[in-house]
Amino acid sequence: MDLRLTQEVADTRERIALGGLFYLAGWLLIAANAPVYVRNPLLGALIAAAFVVLAALRFLRTTPLPVPEKQQRWLDQRWLIVYLTAGLWGAVLGWTLAEASFAPARTAALLCTIAYATAMAHTFSMRRGRALAGIALIYLPALFWLWRDPEQRINATAMTVYLIYVVLALIGSHAEYQRRLGIDSELRLQRDRYEELSRTDGLTGLDNRRHFSHVLDRLCTPGEGEETLSLLLMDIDHFKRINDEYGHAVGDACLVRFAERMRQQFPDADRYLARVGGEEFAVLLPGRDGPRAFRAAEDFRKSLAEDPLTLREGRLRMSVSIGVASLDPARQTGGDGLYRAADGALYRAKSEGRDRVCREPV
Template sequence: MIGAMERDIEHRGINLRRLAHEVDETRRRMVVGGVFYVLGWLLVCLFTPAISVYPWASLTIAVIFVSLAVARLALRPPVSQDPRVLTHWLDLQWLIIQVSAAVWGAVVLWTLISPVLANARMALLVGAAGFATAIAHTYSMRFWPSLLAVVLIYAPATALMWMPGHDRAVAFSLTVYLAYVITSLIRSHRDFHDRLDFQETLRQQRDAFERMSRTDDLTLLANRRVFVAELERVRAEATNHTRPVSLLVIDLDHFKQINDQHGHAIGDTCLSGFAEQLRLVFAGQGELPARLGGEEFAVLLPGHTEPEAATRAEAFRIGLAAVAVVPEQPTLRIHVSIGVAEFDAKRHLSSDTFLIDADRALYRAKNEGRNRVCQASGNRL
């Protein structure tokens, strides 16, 4: 159940990263696109009598293209990382792209039908091909919305040119080029998502290497290097804020006998099972269980006095004896010796001296017969 939840969380994280990357790419690519539609319509107005013959239509088209260009700049990406908010923003961007394409497709069709706009026909046909190509290469993040935009911008003129009375050679050229544009879109779409997959693979490898550098391979607890660094940080914090901090150093009793009698595979399973018990019991805020090496472990307990830490250690020791940490060996039980020390700013001038105090308490527990908790102060539970 926990594994399924973790996989679900990881899957949602991957989807969110991909969505955020798509938002970033879309914003970057949307910035200048709208200007070219405005310039294209300006070309029509300069080289044809569109304004004098169709003043209101010309003004309406100009307002539409300018408004769409401004909307591209005005709709900034959301700060929120809510997938619904990001998806809504992307939907608005695609609406702008498709409305721009549809209007340009209608303009091209108009120039092919109206004799008044005849001087702009070739320029607008070339513009339609150029805009369709730009969409296929620039907005390939989503295949079907991009394909729709290409069809809206390109198909009306192509369909008209195939009708009787029009230039079939131009129609054939447009159709062949449309096939090229769609092929380019397919390739660009695949390349975009391959790049996202590659980036996600690199991120996962980086995270895996980071985890490996911080955790013990067998038990998956924090390793000694991480533990010492955290011990130093907490010790410095306790020095500055007089907050209690205690430390447990734990050794598995007679662990060599377990290896000798049952084999190293069972011994490794034993260590892993013991580590899992540490994780379950010492899971409070700031608490850090770690493997120092071999069968020696430690637990950092911020906010705990020595008596409080010793009480928890004793409860852990008693509870551990009732747990079968190796499923294959239900009768096998682990016993531990635990040393407990509380940080004292006057005596513990370094993390090493703090750790040494807890170590001494551990060795006293072992010398007194093992399977017990001893405090560095000498107090008893």
């Protein structure tokens, strides 16, 4: 998902809504005071109807799927509505100013033009080029007619100076918008990073115990997970000796390689691997009953015994004891019950001599 585009869609959706009504109001003000429209009500009504339709289109509160192509198309459609409204205003205004007999409506029309151009600069600051085009559609016809009339030079000059201000305001508000967008996406990234850190183990990158407990509880809640669920609790045998013999750094590297081996051996369970203690790890196997989970545990134990871990210092042979338990709602309640059962099986594996898998219930 493109976060910046998603934010732009949200802002456009929010900001576009009310604008159309102001064009309609401006138009009604002019039409009420412009003789040609008073004399030709059908033309006046047609233009009003066009403004009504364009204003109504802005109220369509649809949101595109968060797919960049769809979001871009949605934005293009909104901008088309903005351009049509601005273009219609510019055309009607240019024509109104061109007719000498429309003096009573002229000041109001020019004030509306100034207001719409200013609003465009501040409201549609998401896209500088597009907003500039919109302002041009609103403003330039009026400017053209004012500069053509020698009697309007003062107004033309004032309008031109104001246009320069509007363009500068747009450049400023666009820069501000981009800055805000940058801060927003940086904050979002940081929040995601902290979330990731709060649920993973810093050394191995596997889930940490706290997050694992949440997942376990969720999968053990009736109706949430699959009906069969097995848990493997694994404890590296005599890990203290590795630390004592080779040092803590080698012990750490060993834990990292052990976690990698887990990822290789349990590719389907990648989301359910955790380091739950110093040299204690857990694997959740949704959809696997006791015998299948036992086989998976036995395969892992054998792979470790037969294929030593590769460290920078050389290959390190080690063994692991594993306790396996499967969800049995009649005997255990929730994640705690399943964890206790697997822990009991692990305890047996340790006390019966290590380097083995024990299952609960047998």
